[in-house]
Amino acid sequence: MTGLPPDIWQPVWLTIELAAITTIILLIVGTPIAWWLARSKAAWKEGVAAVVAMPLVLPPTVLGFYLLVLMGPDGPGGAIAGLWGGRTLAFTFGGLVFGSVIYSMPFVVQPIRNAFDAIGDRPLEVAATLRASPLKAFWTVAVPLARPGFLAGAVLGFAHTVGEFGIVLMIGGNIPGSTKVLSVAIYDYVETSQWREANILAGGMAAFAFVVILTMMMLEKRTARIRG
Amino acid sequence: MADESSLSTLRSHALKHVLKLALLGAVAVGLSAGQAFAASAHVAVAANFTEPVKEIAAAFKAKTGHELVLSFGASGPFYSQITQDAPFEVFLSADSARPKKLADEGLGVKDSVFTYAIGKLVLWSKAPGVVKGEATLKDAKFAKLSICNPAAAPYGAAAVETMQALKLDAELKPKLVEGANITQAYQFVQTGNAEVGFVALSQVINDKDGSRWMVPQSLYKPITQDAVLLKKGEANVAAKAFIDFLKGPESRAIIEKYGYEVAPGKAS
Numbered sequence: 411m412t413g414l415p416p417d418i419w420q421p422v423w424l425t426i427e428l429a430a431i432t433t434i435i436l437l438i439v440g441t442p443i444a445w446w447l448a449r450s451k452a453a454w455k456e457g458v459a460a461v462v463a464m465p466l467v468l469p470p471t472v473l474g475f476y477l478l479v480l481m482g483p484d485g486p487g488g489a490i491a492g493l494w495g496g497r498t499l500a501f502t503f504g505g506l507v508f509g510s511v512i513y514s515m516p517f518v519v520q521p522i523r524n525a526f527d528a529i530g531d532r533p534l535e536v537a538a539t540l541r542a543s544p545l546k547a548f549w550t551v552a553v554p555l556a557r558p559g560f561l562a563g564a565v566l567g568f569a570h571t572v573g574e575f576g577i578v579l580m581i582g583g584n585i586p587g588s589t590k591v592l593s594v595a596i597y598d599y600v601e602t603s604q605w606r607e608a609n610i611l612a613g614g615m616a617a618f619a620f621v622v623i624l625t626m627m628m629l630e631k632r633t634a635r636i637r638g
Numbered sequence: 639m640a641d642e643s644s645l646s647t648l649r650s651h652a653l654k655h656v657l658k659l660a661l662l663g664a665v666a667v668g669l670s671a672g673q674a675f676a677a678s679a680h681v682a683v684a685a686n687f688t689e690p691v692k693e694i695a696a697a698f699k700a701k702t703g704h705e706l707v708l709s710f711g712a713s714g715p716f717y718s719q720i721t722q723d724a725p726f727e728v729f730l731s732a733d734s735a736r737p738k739k740l741a742d743e744g745l746g747v748k749d750s751v752f753t754y755a756i757g758k759l760v761l762w763s764k765a766p767g768v769v770k771g772e773a774t775l776k777d778a779k780f781a782k783l784s785i786c787n788p789a790a791a792p793y794g795a796a797a798v799e800t801m802q803a804l805k806l807d808a809e810l811k812p813k814l815v816e817g818a819n820i821t822q823a824y825q826f827v828q829t830g831n832a833e834v835g836f837v838a839l840s841q842v843i844n845d846k847d848g849s850r851w852m853v854p855q856s857l858y859k860p861i862t863q864d865a866v867l868l869k870k871g872e873a874n875v876a877a878k879a880f881i882d883f884l885k886g887p888e889s890r891a892i893i894e895k896y897g898y899e900v901a902p903g904k905a906s
Contacts, residue, residue, distance in 0.1 A: 483830040497781050500831040501815045583815030583826065584787065597818070601714040601790040 418607055420587055421595035422614075428503070428591060429571035432510040436518040436567045437560065439511070444519045444559075445548070448526035459523075463516045470513065470576025477509050477581050501583035506591070509577045518567035525559020526552060558633040562626060569622045573615070676703035677876035680725050682716045683708055684732035684863065685819040686757060686793060686838035690896040691730065697892065698883045704876035712819035714790030720745055720868065727871025728880060730754060730863065732820075733792040737866035750867035754884050755898035757861035758839035759796045761851040764827055769834060769849040775806055783810060784826035784835035786817045793820050796858040797836035803857040839897035863898075 447459050465473060481487030481499035487508075491499050499505035529552060537547035553560070575593035582589035584598070592611060599608035676699075683691045688710050695706040709716075713732045720726055720740060729746070731737050734753065740746035763769045768780075788794035794816070801807040815831075817823035820838055827835035842850060865884060871877030883889055890900045 478825070478829050478831060481831065488830075497833070498831045500826070500829075501782060579818055580822070581831075583782070583784070583832075584818070585815060598787070598789075600718060601712065601787065601818075603714070603718055 414610070415607060417586060418595075418610070421590050421592045421611070424503075424587065424590065425572055425592040428506055428510060429568045431507055432514055432571045433518070433564055433568045435507070435511050436514060437564060440515060440518040440563065440567075441522060441560075444522035444563075445526055445552075447519070447523045462519050465513050466516045470574065471580060473509065473513060474577040474580030477505075477512075477577065481505055481508075481581060500581045501585060501589060503588050505581055506578055506589055509581055510571045510574060513574055513577055514567045514570045517570045518563040521562040521566065522556060522559045525556035525562075528559075529555045558629060562629055565622060565625060565629075569619070572618065676705055677874060678705035678707055679727045679871055679874050679877040679880055680707045681709070681728045681730065681877075681880065682720070682724070682726040683710050683730045684713050684716075685710050685791075685821040686732055686840055687730055687755065687863065688821065689840060690755075690892050690898070693892050694884065694889050697888050698880060701888075702876075702879050702883070704879055706876070706880060710821070712787065712791045714787070725870065727868050727874050727877040728865065729868055730865045730884075732757065732861065732863050734862040734864040737864040740866055740868065744869070746866040746868050747872055750881065751864050752885065753862050753901040754865045754889075755863045755893050756901060757793065757796075757863055758897055758899070759793060759800065759836055759853040759858060759861065760839045760842060761834060761853060762824075762827060762837050762842050762845075762848055763834045763850075764830065764845075764848045765833070766847060766849050769851050771851045772804065774834065774851065775801070775804060775810065778806075778810060778813065780833035781813065782815050782826070782832035782834075783813045784815045784817060784823045784832035786820045786823040786836075791819055792861050792863075793836065793838055794823070796853075796861055799858040800836070800853050843897040862901075 443458075443462065447455060447462075477487075478500055479485055481491075483491075483497045487499035487505070488497060491497055491502075496502070499508065533551050533555065534547050537551045538544075542550065573593065574591070575597070578589060578591050578594055579597065582591070582594060584590050584594055590598075592615065596608050596611045596615070599605070599611070681691070681695075691708060695708060699705060709726070713736055716724075716726070716729060716731070717736045717740070720729060721743070729737060729740065734751075737746060737751045741748050741751050761769050761774065768774065774780075785797040786794040788798045798807065801810055815826060817826055820841070823835050824837045824841050826832040827837065836853075839852070842848060865881065867877060867881050893900055
C-alpha cells in the first residue's frame, strides 16, 4: 500500500481536457442560443429554453441511456462515426465531449442569457442610433456588458463537466486515457476497496468544488457592486 | 329467589362461556395473524442473478407471504457498502471470496455461507452468425468487446482468465470496454455499441436471435456464487426463511432453468 498507482493522475488530466474542450464548445454554441433566448419575441422561445434547461432536472442516467442508443450503430451517432470508419460514438473521447456539451449546456447558457437580459434594450438602441451595425453592437456593447455572465457560465460549465458521472459511466466504457474520467476512477477505486486512492481523488474534487463556489460568490459580489 | 340465583348462575355461566369464546377467538386471530404477518428482508443481489432472483422472490412470497426487497449491483460495491453498515440482510454475491470475507469479519453469520449457483460465462453477440466459438476471439473482427470490471465482478475476472488462457489478452486489450457491472456489459452489446461481449449465460438464455459461444469450463475458474446471511438479518424470520427457500427444490429448479449449475449435494 506504499506509493500511488502510477496511473492515478491520468484521469485528472483527461477530465481537465474534457472539461476545457466542452466549455469552449459551449461558449461558442451557447452564446447565440443565449442571445436569441434573451432577445427573441417568438412565442415558442420558452419551449426552447425548457429543452436547454432539461439536463438540470433529468437524471444523468436518462441522458446516458438515450445517448447510448443514439450513438450506437443503429442511431445517428453510428452514421457519423461511419465517416471515419467507426461503428459507434460510444466509448470515445469525442462521444464524451458530445454528451458533456448536452449535459452542461444549461449551466453555460443560463448565466449568459441572464446577463443579456439584464442589459435591456436601451444600450443597444443607443448603439443603433450611433449607427453601429447589430453585429458591432453585439461585440462592442452586449458582450463587454455581459462579461460576468460569460465568466460565470464558463466556470459553471467547466465545473459541471468535471463532476459529471452518470453519463460517462453509461457511455464511456471505462477506457483508461480515453473515457476513464475522474468521477469514474473514484467509483472504480471505491468498488475495489482502494480507499486511499479514492480519498486522494475525492478530496481533491471536494477542494475544487469549494474553490469554484467561492469564486462564483466573489464574482457575484463584484457584479453586484458594478451594477449598484 | 331461586329463580334469581339460577339466573345469576346462568349469567355467570354465560359470561364464562363468552369469555372463553372471546379468548379462543383472540388466540385464533392471533395465530392466523401470526401466520399472515409477513416480514420483509433486504437482499443485495449480484447483477447476473437479477432475473432468477425475481422469479424466486415471487415463488417465495406465494409460499411464505414474506416480501423481499431486492437491490442489484456488482459484488464489489455491495461488499464495500456492507462494511459501511448498509441495511442488507442477505447477500447473494457473484463470487465466493466476498461472502467468506464478510463471515470472517463478523459481518456475516458464520456457517451461513453456501453456494447457491455456479455461473456460466458466454461470449455473446446480438447478431446471428457473429460468434462462432473460440475463432471469433482469435480473428477479432470486431471493434469493441465488452466485459464487466474484472476487479469488482467475477464474470469480468472470468472473461480475463479466458482471454489469458487463449493467450489473446494483450491482443484484445485495446478493444475492451468495461461496464460497471454485468448488466452494463450486456447493455453495451444489446445496444450494438459493442459487437460482442462476455456476459452471463443467465442473461441471454432466453435470447433466440443472437449468436453465442459457451466458454469451456477449462478456460476459467468456476464462478461459484455464494450467499451469506448478514448479521443484520440474523433476527429476521424472512431473511432466514429466504436462505432456506433458496436451498430448496423450487429455487433450484428456477436457478437451473436460467443456465446455472447448482452445487451438488446441497439439496435439502
